[in-house]
Amino acid sequence: MTQTPKSIAIIGSGLVGSLLAIYMKKRGHEVTVFDRRPDIRKTEFSGRSINLAMSDRGWKALREVEIEDNIKEIAIPLDKRAMHVIDTPLYFQEYGKDGEAIWSISRGVLNRRMIEIAERSGVHFKFEEKVWDVNLPEANLYTGETEKGEWTEYRFDIIFGCDGAFSRVRHKMQRRSRFDYSQHFIDVGYKELSIPANPDGTHKLDKNSFHIWPRGDFMFIAMPNLDGSFTCTLFMPFEGAISFESITTKAEAKTFFTTYFPTVQKEIDNLTEDFFKNPTSAMVTMKCYPWTYWDKVALVGDSAHAIVPFYGQGMNAGFEDIFVLNQIIDKHGDDWEHIFQEYQEVRKPNADAIAELSYRNFLEMSSKTADSEFLLQKKIEKRFAAKHPDKWIPVYSRVTFSDRPYAEALAVGDAQEEIMRRVMQLPEIGTQWDSPEVEMMMLDGLREETVNMD
Amino acid sequence: MTQTPKSIAIIGSGLVGSLLAIYMKKRGHEVTVFDRRPDIRKTEFSGRSINLAMSDRGWKALREVEIEDNIKEIAIPLDKRAMHVIDTPLYFQEYGKDGEAIWSISRGVLNRRMIEIAERSGVHFKFEEKVWDVNLPEANLYTGETEKGEWTEYRFDIIFGCDGAFSRVRHKMQRRSRFDYSQHFIDVGYKELSIPANPDGTHKLDKNSFHIWPRGDFMFIAMPNLDGSFTCTLFMPFEGAISFESITTKAEAKTFFTTYFPTVQKEIDNLTEDFFKNPTSAMVTMKCYPWTYWDKVALVGDSAHAIVPFYGQGMNAGFEDIFVLNQIIDKHGDDWEHIFQEYQEVRKPNADAIAELSYRNFLEMSSKTADSEFLLQKKIEKRFAAKHPDKWIPVYSRVTFSDRPYAEALAVGDAQEEIMRRVMQLPEIGTQWDSPEVEMMMLDGLREETVNMD
Numbered sequence: 001m002t003q004t005p006k007s008i009a010i011i012g013s014g015l016v017g018s019l020l021a022i023y024m025k026k027r028g029h030e031v032t033v034f035d036r037r038p039d040i041r042k043t044e045f046s047g048r049s050i051n052l053a054m055s056d057r058g059w060k061a062l063r064e065v066e067i068e069d070n071i072k073e074i075a076i077p078l079d080k081r082a083m084h085v086i087d088t089p090l091y092f093q094e095y096g097k098d099g100e101a102i103w104s105i106s107r108g109v110l111n112r113r114m115i116e117i118a119e120r121s122g123v124h125f126k127f128e129e130k131v132w133d134v135n136l137p138e139a140n141l142y143t144g145e146t147e148k149g150e151w152t153e154y155r156f157d158i159i160f161g162c163d164g165a166f167s168r169v170r171h172k173m174q175r176r177s178r179f180d181y182s183q184h185f186i187d188v189g190y191k192e193l194s195i196p197a198n199p200d201g202t203h204k205l206d207k208n209s210f211h212i213w214p215r216g217d218f219m220f221i222a223m224p225n226l227d228g229s230f231t232c233t234l235f236m237p238f239e240g241a242i243s244f245e246s247i248t249t250k251a252e253a254k255t256f257f258t259t260y261f262p263t264v265q266k267e268i269d270n271l272t273e274d275f276f277k278n279p280t281s282a283m284v285t286m287k288c289y290p291w292t293y294w295d296k297v298a299l300v301g302d303s304a305h306a307i308v309p310f311y312g313q314g315m316n317a318g319f320e321d322i323f324v325l326n327q328i329i330d331k332h333g334d335d336w337e338h339i340f341q342e343y344q345e346v347r348k349p350n351a352d353a354i355a356e357l358s359y360r361n362f363l364e365m366s367s368k369t370a371d372s373e374f375l376l377q378k379k380i381e382k383r384f385a386a387k388h389p390d391k392w393i394p395v396y397s398r399v400t401f402s403d404r405p406y407a408e409a410l411a412v413g414d415a416q417e418e419i420m421r422r423v424m425q426l427p428e429i430g431t432q433w434d435s436p437e438v439e440m441m442m443l444d445g446l447r448e449e450t451v452n453m454d
Numbered sequence: 455m456t457q458t459p460k461s462i463a464i465i466g467s468g469l470v471g472s473l474l475a476i477y478m479k480k481r482g483h484e485v486t487v488f489d490r491r492p493d494i495r496k497t498e499f500s501g502r503s504i505n506l507a508m509s510d511r512g513w514k515a516l517r518e519v520e521i522e523d524n525i526k527e528i529a530i531p532l533d534k535r536a537m538h539v540i541d542t543p544l545y546f547q548e549y550g551k552d553g554e555a556i557w558s559i560s561r562g563v564l565n566r567r568m569i570e571i572a573e574r575s576g577v578h579f580k581f582e583e584k585v586w587d588v589n590l591p592e593a594n595l596y597t598g599e600t601e602k603g604e605w606t607e608y609r610f611d612i613i614f615g616c617d618g619a620f621s622r623v624r625h626k627m628q629r630r631s632r633f634d635y636s637q638h639f640i641d642v643g644y645k646e647l648s649i650p651a652n653p654d655g656t657h658k659l660d661k662n663s664f665h666i667w668p669r670g671d672f673m674f675i676a677m678p679n680l681d682g683s684f685t686c687t688l689f690m691p692f693e694g695a696i697s698f699e700s701i702t703t704k705a706e707a708k709t710f711f712t713t714y715f716p717t718v719q720k721e722i723d724n725l726t727e728d729f730f731k732n733p734t735s736a737m738v739t740m741k742c743y744p745w746t747y748w749d750k751v752a753l754v755g756d757s758a759h760a761i762v763p764f765y766g767q768g769m770n771a772g773f774e775d776i777f778v779l780n781q782i783i784d785k786h787g788d789d790w791e792h793i794f795q796e797y798q799e800v801r802k803p804n805a806d807a808i809a810e811l812s813y814r815n816f817l818e819m820s821s822k823t824a825d826s827e828f829l830l831q832k833k834i835e836k837r838f839a840a841k842h843p844d845k846w847i848p849v850y851s852r853v854t855f856s857d858r859p860y861a862e863a864l865a866v867g868d869a870q871e872e873i874m875r876r877v878m879q880l881p882e883i884g885t886q887w888d889s890p891e892v893e894m895m896m897l898d899g900l901r902e903e904t905v906n907m908d
Contacts, residue, residue: 148602174637175620177736178692182636183628238632282631 004334005029006157009141011131011169013040015052015107016301016318017162018114021123022065023326024160031123032156034143036130041112049192051223051231052110053078053102053210053312055400061319064326067117074113075103076224082209084220084263092209097389100401102210102312104223106231134159134172139296158336159297162318165286167303173293181288186308186362188218189238190281193274195267197228204267205230213261217366218242220261232271244280283308285355291344295336298343300325305351310361311399313354317406321347353406357399357413377420380433384442391446392416419445458788459483460611463595465585465623467494469506469561470755470772471616472568475577476519477780485577486610488597490584495566503646505677505685506564507532507556507664507766509854515773518780521571528567529557530678536663538674538717546663551843554855556664556766558677560685588613588626593750612790613751616772619740621757627747635742640762640816642672643692644735647728649721651682658721659684667715671820672696674715686725698734737762739809745798749790752797754779759805764815765853771808771860775801807860811853811867831874834887838896845900846870873899 005028010017013035025031037043054075062068079101081093095101119125126143132151133142139159144151161169174181195204203224205211211230213220218236225231237243247253253272258265286306292298301318325343332338368374385392393402395416398409423429423441432438459482464471467489479485491497508529516522533555535547549555573579580597586605587596593613598605615623628635649658657678659665665676665684672690679685691697701707707726712719740760746752755772779797786792822828839846849867852858877883877895886892 178639180638182638184634184636185632 002333003027003029003329006336007155008032008158008160009034009139009154009156010160010162011035011141011167012161012163012303013037013111013115013125013127014162014164014301015111015114015315016322017160018111018118018123019061019065019319020160020162020300020322020325021118022067022114022121023322025118025121025123026065027329031118032154033118033123033125034129034131034141035125035127037127039115039125039127040108041115049107049231050190050233050309051225052105052107052315053223054105055102055312055316057313057316057320057323057403059103060403061323064323067114070117071105071110071113072103074109074226075105076207076226077101077103078208078210078223080209082206082211084211084213084261086215086260086262090263092206096397096401100397101208102400104210104225106225109226131163131168134161134169134297136172136176136293136297158295161297161299161303162301164302165284165306167299169297170288170299170303173290173297173299174288179288179290181286183284183286183306185282185284186359187237187239188235188283188362188366189244190236190283190309191234191244191275192278193232193234193271195222195230195232195264196270201228203228203230205264213263214365215260218260219365220264222264234275238280238282247275250276285359287352287355289344289348291348292340295340298325298340304347305355307351307355307358308362309358310365311354311358313358313399313406317351317354320350320403350406353410354399357395357406357410373424376430376433377424380423380438380442381416381420383434384439387439388443391443415449419449456787457481457483457783460790461609462486462612462614463488463593463608463610464614464616465489465595465621466615466617466757467491467565467569467579467581468616468618468755469565469568469769470776471614472565472572472577473515473519473773474614474616474754474776475572476521476568476575477776479572479575479577480519481783485572486608487572487577487579488583488585488595489579489581491581493569493579493581494562495569503561503685504644504687504763505679506559506561506769507677508559509556509766509770511767511774511777511857512770513557514857515777518777521568524571525559525564525567526557528563528680529559530661530680531555531557532662532664532677534663536660536665538665538667538715540669540714540716544717546660550851550855554851555662556854558664558679560679563680585617585622588623588751590626590630590747590751612749615751615753615757616755618756619738619760621753623751624742624753624757627744627751627753628742633742633744635740637738637740637760639736639738640813641691641693642689642737642816642820643698644690644737644763645688645698645729646732647686647688647725649676649684649686649718650724655682657682657684659718667717668819669714672714673819674718676718688729692734692736701729704730739813741806741809743798743802745802746794749794752779752794758801759809761805761809761812762816763812764819765808765812767808767812767853767860771805774804774857804860807864808853811849811860811864827878830884830887831878834877834892834896835870835874837888838893841893842897845897869903873903 007030008024010021010031010033013033017033021031021033059068062071079095079099083091083093129143131141131143132147139156141154141159142151161167163169173179198204205222207224211222220232220234222230222232239245247256250272253275254268257268257271284306285308288304291304300321302314307314324346328339328342385394395409395413398404398412399406419442422445423438426432461484462478464475464485464487467487471487475485475487513522516525533549533553537545537547583597585595585597586601593610595608595613596605615621617623627633652658659676661678667674674686674688676684676686693699701710704726707729708722711722711725738760739762742758745758754775756768761768778800782793782796839848849863852863852866853860873896876899877892880886
C-alpha cells in the first residue's frame with residue numbers, strides 16, 4: 001500500500017537506525033537520523049563490540065531493500081564451530097545441513113557501509129547532535145550541547161527510537177504510568193581482544209569457523225575479520241576466583257591465558273595488552289511495553305528489547321523488527337496508529353522469546369558445558385535429529401536458519417526439553433542411550449506434544 | 455553502639471521518610487528532610503490514597519521510638535472482615551485468635567502527626583524544595599524551581615531516598631551499569647471514594663471491620679476513619695466490559711453501584727460524585743538492586759520495593775526496613791558501608807517475598823474468589839488450622855500478626871500449597887474433605903516438608 005510521505009526522525013545511527021532509514025526513505029518519506037556520536041565513518045571503533053553473526057533473519061531484512069549482496073562483500077561465512085577444549089584436540093561442529101552458515105561481520109565496517117547506503121539514498125544524518133527530550137504526543141525533539149543549556153526544537157510526524165539499550169526515547173516513555181519496564185544485568189562481563197593477521201594477511205586460525213574456548217564459568221570466542229585478524233571476546237564473571245576483578249597484573253593475565261587458552265599461546269602478548277587497554281562491559285536483558293506511543297513514536301531494536309549476546313541474535317532481531325514493521329505498513333498504509341499497534345503486538349512475544357533463549361544459552365554455557373548428563377542428552381538429541389531430520393529440528397537451527405517466529409522456536413524447544421526430561425529419567429539411560437527403546441520413546445513423545453513441531 | 459553524628463538528608467516527607475527522620479534524630483544525627491510537595495499539615499489530602507492498615511510490623515517499628523501509643527490514638531482496630539457478598543447476608547470473618555487486629559489509619563492524619571513528632575524532636579523540614587539531581591559518591595543534592603533553572607547545592611554525609619515508587623534518588627542510581635530494575639503495572643486501577651458519617655458522627659457500617667465487597671474482577675473496600683466516615687477504594691480493570699473506561703456517565707455509575715453494591719445503596723449519590731471527581735490511579739510492583747551506594751546513599755521503603763496494596767503491607771514493610779536498619783546500626787556503629795551492605799542483603803529477599811505475596815493476593819482476589827475448588831481448599835485449611843493451630847498458621851497471620859521474615863512466610867505458604875495440591879487431587883475430596891484421611895494426609899505432608907513450619 002502506498003503511503004503519504006511523512007517527516008520522520010530516527011534517533012540513533014547504529015545498525016537498526018540506518019537500516020530503518022533505508023526502508024523509510026525507500027517508501028518515500030523524508031528521513032533525518034540523529035546521533036549524539038560523531039560520524040562512525042570518520043572515527044576509530046570503540047573496542048567494545050562483540051563481532052556480529054548475521055543469520056537468516058538479518059539477510060532477509062537486507063534482501064528486502066536489495067542490499068544483501070552489497071553487505072555479503074564484507075561478511076565471512078562460518079559453517080561450523082571450532083571447539084578448543086582443554087586436553088582435547090581441536091574439533092569442528094557443523095552448524096547445519098547443506099552448508100548452512102552464520103556470517104561474521106565487523107560492527108564498525110557494517111555500520112559505516114549502511115550509513116553510506118542510507119546517505120546515498122537521500123537520508124539526512126545529523127551527527128554529534130544529542131536528543132535530550134522528546135515530546136511524545138507532538139513528536140517534537142529537543143537537542144543541544146548540554147542538558148541544562150539552550151535546546152533546538154524539531155517537529156516531525158513520526159519519531160523512531162533506535163537508540164539502543166539505554167534509549168533516551170524509551171526513557172521518556174518510561175516516565176508514563178502503566179509502562180512496564182525491566183533491566184536485568186548478568187554477573188558476567190565481556191572484554192574485546194584481538195588476534196592480528198599473519199604477516200601475509202592470512203588468518204591465524206581457520207577462517208570459516210566460529211572459534212570457541214568453553215571453560216564453564218568463562219569463555220573465549222573469536223570471529224574472523226576480512227583483514228586476516230580475529231575479533232575475540234572474553235566472557236568472564238566480574239567478581240570471584242577467576243574474574244575480571246581477580247586479574248590485576250600483566251603476569252596474572254599471561255598465566256590466565258597460558259593456562260586456559262593454550263591454542264592461542266603465541267598471541268598472549270597481544271591479548272594481555274588488549275586486556276588492560278580495553279574496557280570491561282556489562283550485559284543486560286531489557287524488556288518494556290508498550291513500544292509505541294499513538295501514531296507518533298515507536299521503539300525498534302535494542303531500545304525495545306535488549307538481549308544478552310549468547311545466541312548471536314541481537315542485530316538479527318532488530319532487523320526482523322524492521323522487516324515485520326514494513327510488512328504491516330503494506331497492510332495498513334497511512335493508518336500509523338494501527339501500524340504501530342500491530343507492530344508491537346506481533347513483535348513483543350517474539351522479542352521476549354529470543355530474550356529468554358539468549359539468557360538460557362548464557363546459563364547453559366556457564367553451568368552445563370561440563371555436566372556429563374547434559375552432554376549425554378545433547379548426544380541423544382543429535383543422534384535422533386540425524387535419523388529424523390524432519391521431526392527434530394534443533395532450537396538453534398530454528399532460531400538461526402529459519403524465519404519462523406522466535407516464540408515458536410521457544411515453544412518447540414520447551415516441548416523437546418520435556419521429552420528429554422522423561423528420557424533422561426530412564427534408569428539405564430547411560431548405557432541404553434542409543435537403544436531403539438529411547439528412539440521409540442522420543443517418537444511417542446513427539447506424537448503426544450501438542451505443540452506443532454513441523 | 456554509639457555513632458559519630460552525621461549530617462543526613464532524607465528525600466521525601468512521607469510516612470517512611472518521617473519515621474526514618476525520627477530514628478536518625480534520636481541517634482544524634484543532624485537530619486534534614488526535603489519534599490517537593492507543600493507541608494501536608496497545611497494542605498488538603500489528595501483523594502488518591504488507600505487507607506492504611508497498620509499491623510504488627512508497623513507497630514513494632516513505632517514502639518522502638520516510643521510513639522506507638524501516640525499513633526494508636528488515631529487508629530481504629532479492625533478485628534474482622536465484613537463480607538458483603540451478593541445474595542448472601544452480611545457475614546464476618548475474624549482475623550485471628552485472641553482479638554488480633556489490623557488498625558485503620560488515614561494516611562494524611564498519620565503523616566501529619568509523624569511530621570509533627572519529627573519536627574518537635576529537632577528534624578529540619580524543607581518543603582516545596584524539589585531534588586533534581588544527586589551526586590551519589592559525594593552525597594550532594596541539587597534542588598531548584600525547575601529542571602533547567604538555577605540549582606542550589608547541598609552537601610551531606612548520607613542521603614536516604616524515601617521518595618516513593620517513582621524515586622528520583624533511585625532514578626539516579628538506575629543510570630549506573632549493573633543496576634537491576636523492574637516496574638510492572640497491573641491492569642487494575644483504583645479510585646478513592648468515601649462514605650460520610652451519620653449526622654450524629656457515628657459510622658454507617660460496623661466500625662471495627664474491614665469491609666469487603668468481592669466481585670471477582672473488581673472489588674470495593676471500606677475502612678473507617680475517626681470522624682465516622684469511611685474511606686473506600688474501588689479496584690477495577692482500566693479497560694473491559696466492567697471497567698473504569700466503560701463507566702462514563704452518572705447514570706452508568708449509579709447503575710453500577712446499585713447492581714453490585716446493594717449494601718451501600720443509600721450512599722450512591724456520594725459515591726457517584728466521588729467517582730467522577732477523583733482520579734483513577736495505577737498500581738505497580740517495583741523491584742531494584744542494589745539499594746545502596748557505598749556508605750553514602752540508601753533507598754528505604756517504596757523507593758526500594760513498591761508493591762501492590764492487596765496485602766496491606768506497603769507501609770508496614772517500609773517501617774520494618776527502618777527497624778531492621780536500626781538494629782544493623784547497633785551492630786556496626788560508624789561503619790556505614792557495612793551497615794548499608796547488610797541492610798540491603800537482609801531486606802532484599804523479604805521485600806521480594808512481600809511483593810510476591812501481594813501480587814498473588816491480587817491474582818487470587820481477581821480470579822479465584824468465585825472458584826469452588828479454591829473455596830473448598832480454603833475450607834479444608836481452615837478446619838485443619840482450627841484443630842492444629844500450632845501446626846498450620848495461615849500465611850495471612852504470618853505476614854500480618856508476626857515479625858518473622860516475609861521470606862519465611864512465603865516459603866511456608868509454598869509448602870502448605872504443595873500439601874494442599876496433593877490433597878485436592880484426591881478423587882473423593884468433594885465429599886471426603888472433612889475426613890480423618892485428609893487430616894492424616896496433611897499431618898504427613900507437614901512431616902515431609904523440609905521447610906521449618908514452626
